[in-house]
Amino acid sequence: MNWHAEAHFAVTIAGGSIGGLCAGVALRGIGADVHIYERVTGPMETRGAGIVVQGDLVNLLRQHHAPDLPMTTLRATFPDDRYHMGAAVSDVEQQGGQVIVTLNGERKVTSDLLLAADGANSALRHRFVPDAAPNYAGYVAWRGTLDESDTPPHLLAFFDDAFTFSEARSGGHILAYFIPGEGADVRPGRRQLNWCGMCVRMRLNLRAPSSTKTESAITPLFPRVWCHQMPSAN
Numbered sequence: 001m002n003w004h005a006e007a008h009f010a011v012t013i014a015g016g017s018i019g020g021l022c023a024g025v026a027l028r029g030i031g032a033d034v035h036i037y038e039r040v041t042g043p044m045e046t047r048g049a050g051i052v053v054q055g056d057l058v059n060l061l062r063q064h065h066a067p068d069l070p071m072t073t074l075r076a077t078f079p080d081d082r083y084h085m086g087a088a089v090s091d092v093e094q095q096g097g098q099v100i101v102t103l104n105g106e107r108k109v110t111s112d113l114l115l116a117a118d119g120a121n122s123a124l125r126h127r128f129v130p131d132a133a134p135n136y137a138g139y140v141a142w143r144g145t146l147d148e149s150d151t152p153p154h155l156l157a158f159f160d161d162a163f164t165f166s167e168a169r170s171g172g173h174i175l176a177y178f179i180p181g182e183g184a185d186v187r188p189g190r191r192q193l194n195w196c197g198m199c200v201r202m203r204l205n206l207r208a209p210s211s212t213k214t215e216s217a218i219t220p221l222f223p224r225v226w227c228h229q230m231p232s233a234n
Contacts, residue, residue: 005031012101014089014124015117021074023115025064039088143196151193172199
């Protein structure tokens with residue numbers, strides 16, 4: 001038993017997606033008393049896209065005796081009675097060495113540490129750093145996926161167990177790597193090859209991402225070879 005367990009060190013985590021779950025699993029592993037509060041009441045639909053299973057995540061799962069999958073097994077590894085859905089942190093106050101959070105404007109929870117993992121548009125970050133706001137940097141991303149079963153053997157051999165990053169002489173860059181397939185499946189043959197090309201574009205008015213008009217507006221921004229090699233972008 002370490003000091004976290006002996007002192008009943010309590011941790012409140014706001015946000016129950018991948019970041020919050022990773023932190024929760026790791027903190028429980030050192031003996032902390034952890035509770036996760038997730039504002040969403042049902043299945044989460046915005047956990048990100050193109051998330052690769054890196055070695056650090058695999059090691060975390062193995063260390064805590066979970067299978068090598070991301071979201072599903074992270075959630076299964078964390079106790080149900082400590083994962084609270086439909087619970088949004090609506091207020092925070094510091095009292096001495098402890099932090100008190102209010103959930104849904106009603107219930108109060110006291111802990112030794114509050115960890116904000118409530119997403120890219122974090123309400124807690126805005127509370128503590130009100131001037132921090134998303135700022136468009138002028139990039140356009142063109143992303144697609146290819147089922148591993150449809151990947152030519154020479155491409156499979158090249159991209160397997162690798163995270164590739166390539167810069168284009170005409171500007172921009174492209175990433176390509178394997179991600180879990182349907183149902184977070186990471187078994188060989190069931191994954192997807194994820195690619196994402198990025199190019200600088202300061203002003204681009206796009207209202208219908210899936211339209212032919214949008215594709216015709218985006219493709220001229222990317223090197224011609226990219227457009228030729230990726231005719232089935234989605």
